[in-house]
Amino acid sequence: MKKPKLSFWQIWNLSFGFLGVQIGYSLQNSNTSSIFESLGADVSHLSYFWLAAPLAGMVIQPIVGMFSDGTWTRFGRRMPYILGGAVISTIALLLMPNCPTLLAIAPLAMGAFILLFMDLSFNVTMQPFRALVADMLDDSQKTEGYVVQTFLINLGAVIGAFLPLVMTWLGVSDEAVPGQVSKHIAYSYYAGGVILLLTVLVTVFKTKEYPPKEFAEYNGLPEKSAAAEKKPGFLTLMRNIPKVMLQLGVTQFFSWAALFLMWTYLKPAITGVVTDPVTGEVLSAGATQTWVGVLNGIYPIPACIVSIFLSRIAARYGNKAVYAACLLCGALGFGGLLLVHNQYLMMLPMVGIGIAWAGILAMPYSILSRDVQAASMGAYMGIFNFTITIPQIVIGLTGGLIVKWIFGSQAVWMLALAGVFMLLAAVSTAFVGRGEKC
Helix, strand or coil: CCCCCCCCHHHHHHHHHHHHHHHHHHHHHHHHHHHHHHCCCCHHHHHHHEEECHHHHHHHHHHHHHHHHHCCCEEECCCHHHHHHHHHHHHHHHHHHHHHHHHCCCCCHHHHHHHHHHHHHHHHHHHHHHHHHHHCCCHHHHHHHHHHHHHHHHHHHHHHHHHHHHHHHHCCCCCCCCCCCCHHHHHHHHHHHHHHHHHHHHHHHHHCCHHHHHHHHCCCCCCCCCCCCCCCCCCHHHHHCCCCHHHHHHHHHHHHHHHHHHHHHHHHHHHHEEEECCCCCCCCCCCCHHHHHHHHHHHHHHHHHHHHHCCCCCCCCCCCHHHHHHHHHHHHHHHHHHHHHHHCCCCHHHHHHHHHHHHHHHHHHHHHHHHCCCHHHHHHHHHHHHHHHHHHHHHHHHHHHHHHCCCCCHHHHHHHHHHHHHHHHHHHHCCCCCCCCC
């Protein structure tokens, strides 16, 4: 028995809450390094603070996936986790700008604690969205579902990255005060928290998950209800990981290592280098941070545009070929960042990185979802998150040593390393899967 075809707006509502989650995540990506630098962190220590996100994802996502696979309530299978995580995420976003006030004697420690708290809640909210698309859509609509999700993720990334700039347009100060979080960043976090909660509520109230009996029928499971079926344990799942997941893991390692390097080191890499094309002067620290937010808001724009056409292109050329082409564009983008110092011309390399981002968010999940059993979709989507968190943990642990001892504290070379990693990711797609499914 095939799942019913969903309309475009039903598919849209499935992932609409991800828009708000990504706004919060984008604010974190754009401003975490700046916040911790303002609180006194050294550039060689920044990567250690960034470890909070991958560590939280590695622990939380498989757990949430396994529990949500077996959760059947009147509110749905995935929805309790999406809503609960959204509430906690909103609280974390409201607290983050106030870490110097909450613990004045150790603001860095408080900031690190809130960052971990934020990442844990983001992961509780995000993980079920991936499985929800696979739960609700037939194979023929899964690529479209993940492409729509990719569009919303990137739209959220744009909004989150540009919120600090919008705040400055509204007259909020962007002055970088040592020991304090800039007001335009703080107000952006407050707005992001409210938007996150509101968008998740749209998904919760507009999406009706299949009850256990229907879910079992649609996925060819035994006639007894899916809720009553015994779920395999974590070790059993790990022993039976689909081969394509391991193959995708190599590509994921290199691509996410590249992204982590960009998020961590873009601000220190261009500080004292990026220039105003009108005056020719180097931007101030505060203006540089604002411009980092702009650059982080640029790459999701081409990702949004590309994602509109991605499912049709993939249908013609195959997911794997499209995935490789996207990653190659990302490698070229990182190369461009090394060559350009004009603040406006720096937008051009971000286009290539945006195309890579579109492929990274959609293609691996589309490929993987066809090879995973429906009853364990949540757990395997959580386990697949290891391929995102492990590279970030590796770079988080080694990044400070690399930038200090190999690159002489010149953060710009970390962007060069990111370009190499993205190129290796593109090459590694040649070894992913075989046949029509890829």
